[in-house]
Amino acid sequence: MKNNEINSVEIAKRAGVSRSTVSRVINNYPNVPPETREKVMKVIQQYNYFPNVSAQVLAGKITKTIGLFLIEKGEVASDVLTNTLVVSVIENASAAGYYVLTNIIRNTQDEEAVKGVKEIFYQRRINGGVFIGAANHEPLIEELIQDGFVVAVVDQELKEKSESNRIIVNFDNDLGMQQAVDYLVSLNHRKIGVINGDMLRQSGPSKYEGYLKAMKQHGLSIRPEWVLPGDFNEHSGYQAAKALMEQGGDKPTAIIAANDSVAFGAMKAFKEKGIQIPEDISVIGFDDHPISSMYHPALTTIKVDFKEMMSELTSALIRHIEQGIDECQAFRIGCSLVIRDSCRAIQPK
């Protein structure tokens, strides 16, 4: 009925050895002869004994737990993509024998929330942390890094010289936007607008800059009124497209959205006004969201590998925890154009 309270002393007694030896067996020390090992293992299994993890950690072992911090402004983290990221981290961690302590932070301005995060690190509940959805140079993260904790962050700018306990992974947003612009240009588009993402996150400005660069490269002019603000979510895409339609004057023939959710929102707004896609306007997204292929019209987008991203990040974190890497690890994940039905070729002029 009561859960087993057996400890290493009892195991030692029953196996006729000292606690030291039990510990050596558990920790796979080389200097214990097979017979002794077996004798001890038998008792361990018989009593279903697992060492108390708190005692192990207190005695100097690592926790084998990483923290996963999801920063989602106000809203619930209930989109498919976030889910994929979370599950990826858990899968990768658990394959390496690590546990994941998951936390949701609604607002990094909330002192309580920030304190909660720090607490987890300082209390030594975890050996390192993964942050998803953080603003670029988020102060909380910078502080944690200054304090020497190992932190792996999605979507952060890499500085020239960086601490060894900082791990960063980004998508190649520059390349992605280049691919998007190239494709649209190949379809004879010259009037190309953009709906930006959250400019506080690294991917926001980085995508925008990629767009600017690619446009310039093709000798195309940027029309300020075709550069719309957004926030990586559907609602902001909807708002941006509405704003675009409401303004007078010339209209772009194609729109690049900072991500697929933004594209969905924009397409919804266009449809509501009777503007057809791709007949009246071409739309291209970024991410290749699971819904994109099922959307009507199926969304042309820049595909990106989220699972690879989280796999790199998690592995790097665990590598650092176990081996103490002494330089900043930074990764850039590639991307590729997926052509579907939301863009069409127009007459060159």
Added chain:
Amino acid sequence: MKNNEINSVEIAKRAGVSRSTVSRVINNYPNVPPETREKVMKVIQQYNYFPNVSAQVLAGKITKTIGLFLIEKGEVASDVLTNTLVVSVIENASAAGYYVLTNIIRNTQDEEAVKGVKEIFYQRRINGGVFIGAANHEPLIEELIQDGFVVAVVDQELKEKSESNRIIVNFDNDLGMQQAVDYLVSLNHRKIGVINGDMLRQSGPSKYEGYLKAMKQHGLSIRPEWVLPGDFNEHSGYQAAKALMEQGGDKPTAIIAANDSVAFGAMKAFKEKGIQIPEDISVIGFDDHPISSMYHPALTTIKVDFKEMMSELTSALIRHIEQGIDECQAFRIGCSLVIRDSCRAIQPK
């Protein structure tokens, strides 16, 4: 650079008190005068000190961590609903000051996986666990309960006499199926088929029995060939609907699906064969999945409150951990009919 290594001894020294007093302050003991408390608190804050959680646990405090175990046969836990459940648990737990250690179990037949789960309990990493997606009477869970661990399970049958460390929450599937049948009957349907869920889970048979009971109550006969096997996922709904169409003879005028995912699959299969919903067949789901209202046609379904479910479950678990409830806690969450566009009235005959 290096993270702070300060401990209670240092705090005590700097505050001019003993470690005992520091501990008393941290644990809010009543017998420490305000001045002493303040003096100590000041030093604690100044040094950004958080007690080492392993030491606390080893000394007898509870971990304030619960385990979240998602059992998802083979597939990745990437559907919106699972996500809602996970996030709900995390939110509820963290509101109570608890952390959540999330785990994904692919297969409860996998010995390694089972061992991993037990380890987490025996190691004292957590004070209790929440299981989602388990088969009814899952042996792993039974074993944990026998060993005295506090376990909260979604979708399990409640036995007459149950252990105090077992916490159960179910939807009122009986009522839900009754509502579904009643509604269809009110639309003059008499030929009502059903696509079942996973019969190894409590909700599988319980929904089916609810259907049988309601049908009988209306004096309607059950046609065995209109009772299709399923598995709570879209694919199984698709298969079931296909099988139904392929069989000769009379066809039902309405189908009740074990959940909305199953309904989506079935509707997809119907559409592919040119069978229109609700013109040719009425379909009703169960859950009110986030997609249901956006589906075409919008799905009529039995709405169920997942957040309430997880909130009850998590609160009960924490209540047990902290106060040691001495009887089994079981909850049943209600449900209600949401009428949308996938069912229509037919001519009475």
Added chain:
DNA sequence: CTGAAAGCGCTTACAG
């Protein structure tokens, strides 16, 4: 009100 001390269950140099 407060300190000294035992104890939580492990690991790991240190001897032998």
Added chain:
DNA sequence: CTGAAAGCGCTTACAG
């Protein structure tokens, strides 16, 4: 190869 012992950082009766 193996045991005795110190130490990890806390909490909590026990005295006073």
